[in-house]
Amino acid sequence: MRLAHDSCSAAAAAASTRTDRAPKDDDVTLILPRRPWQSINLAELWRYRDLVRQLVRRDVAVRYKQTLLGAAWAVLQPALMMVVFTLFFRPTGRVSAGEVDTPYALFVYAGLLPWTFFAGAVSAAAQSVVGSERLITKVYFPRLAIPLAAVGAAAIDAAVASLLLAALMTWHHVPPCPSLLLAPLVLVVVALAAAGVGTLFAALNVAYRDVRYVIPFLIQVGLFATPTIYTATLPAAVRPYVALNPMVGLVAAFRAAALGQPIPWTDLAVAAALAVVLLFAGCLYFRRVEDTFADTI
Numbered sequence: 001m002r003l004a005h006d007s008c009s010a011a012a013a014a015a016s017t018r019t020d021r022a023p024k025d026d027d028v029t030l031i032l033p034r035r036p037w038q039s040i041n042l043a044e045l046w047r048y049r050d051l052v053r054q055l056v057r058r059d060v061a062v063r064y065k066q067t068l069l070g071a072a073w074a075v076l077q078p079a080l081m082m083v084v085f086t087l088f089f090r091p092t093g094r095v096s097a098g099e100v101d102t103p104y105a106l107f108v109y110a111g112l113l114p115w116t117f118f119a120g121a122v123s124a125a126a127q128s129v130v131g132s133e134r135l136i137t138k139v140y141f142p143r144l145a146i147p148l149a150a151v152g153a154a155a156i157d158a159a160v161a162s163l164l165l166a167a168l169m170t171w172h173h174v175p176p177c178p179s180l181l182l183a184p185l186v187l188v189v190v191a192l193a194a195a196g197v198g199t200l201f202a203a204l205n206v207a208y209r210d211v212r213y214v215i216p217f218l219i220q221v222g223l224f225a226t227p228t229i230y231t232a233t234l235p236a237a238v239r240p241y242v243a244l245n246p247m248v249g250l251v252a253a254f255r256a257a258a259l260g261q262p263i264p265w266t267d268l269a270v271a272a273a274l275a276v277v278l279l280f281a282g283c284l285y286f287r288r289v290e291d292t293f294a295d296t297i
Helices: 001-022 044-047 049-063 070-089 104-131 145-171 179-206 213-224 246-259 263-297
Strands: 093-096 099-105
Touching: 044 049, 049 104, 049 145, 070 145, 093 246, 099 104, 099 145, 099 246, 104 179, 104 213, 104 246, 145 246, 179 246, 179 263, 213 263
Parallel strands: none
Antiparallel strands: 093 099
């Protein structure tokens, strides 16, 4: 009888222990299928900010690895384009923008700097996911970090290229003005637009590899569709359609801020709104299809 009583006591104690250790509702983790359309997880991107910094450093190091001139290529690209356009499109040397008479070389470079930043960022971001195949298929991290890092690397190139803009302003005796403080903010908006378009193309490039052939053509067309080397004097009926290109207002605003011209605030506001829409749409579609990257790439 005593043995049976001890056995019952032990069984009760074990049952009590199991009851005490039973998981609570707060400790249960439910793994559910992800929704087709997901919001941008900014908190997760912030947790992986060190990874984004490392990817930016990697992109910059790989781009100029085993090159003779290194980071000087960031200046040479817009500089050579400026020389070509100055020699063949405006040999007289000066252009009137609003009420300000500006040397044409300086006028062109001030327009090419934000455009080359945008074009380089979009091109690099579009190829970034396909180029990171080994990383994507081996470890988890927010995939948005890859195209955003490509835009960050292009921003470093733009910062280096801005040194030549300062040198040209000094050479042509164009003094800095208070509106120059607006120029970096305009480049931030350019980065937002480039991130939106770049992430969209990056997601499309995984599924459709011919996208990489379309991007250079679109960038070439966009260069002449954006008033980088000429002043935009368009009829009022055409302006709303041209304003759908956010780089029109951004290039004009950057040039005006850098050279002390009147700021086109309306065009800048429209371009900033379009940049935010492009960023949201591009990232949203990227999040929609990023689960298929490891299998498709």
